[in-house]
Amino acid sequence: MPVLGLDHVQLAMPVGEEARAVAFYAGILGIPEVPKPRHLAARGGCWFESGHLKIHLGVETPFRPAGKAHPAFIVDDLAPLIARLEAGGYPCLEDQPLDGYHRCYVHDPFGNRIELMQKSYGPVAGAS
Template identity: 65%
Template sequence: MHIVGMDHVQLAMPAGREDDVRAFYDHLLGIPEVAKPPHLAARGGSWFESKSVKVHLEVDEAFAPAKKAHPAFVVRSLAALSRRLEGAGYELKEDQPLEGFERRYVSDPFGNWIELMQPNR
């Protein structure tokens, strides 16, 4: 096998909405924001990284939300995160069951589709 891992997922966002993206990915989902390299920071957007998850949001002048393609994040407590997101005004949706997981979907502040998955134990 040639592919041995994934470094990050990149999503698009509209220009000038960095405060919204921080509120969602850092404050609600709990993925800490990290500084972008200076030569990339001038483009706008924000990067969020933990030990196991890296999400980079980059400004796209012709932004359209990803409604089908999406990242799927494994979470510790789907119930607690769902309550937190709903309390912040986000609507969560359920889909067809997937063996071994409880899961829900939420859209980020720009309409990008995000899957949240908790393994059944």
């Protein structure tokens, strides 16, 4: 039986940090928070969803951020998002060019690595 798709990505977060998660994922990245099902809400954490994009943050004790493993979000206008992130205290780090994309990495408030990718048309600047 083949895998048909991806339903959601779950990242870990420390206990009691839901407000910081909402400020980052909903406030800066613009992914709306959605209520967790009642039977899961008692565990803490929060969910963010927009169409097919579903990011779930679950409380993990002891907490350890994902420093290498990461989700990659497709964005439609990377430059203003980078400006919002950096204004909010989240530095963005460019990486080696990838054909067809402008991209960078940022860490969420808990240290989880996130890749942000914007489709580009033509060669990536600086690529050889």
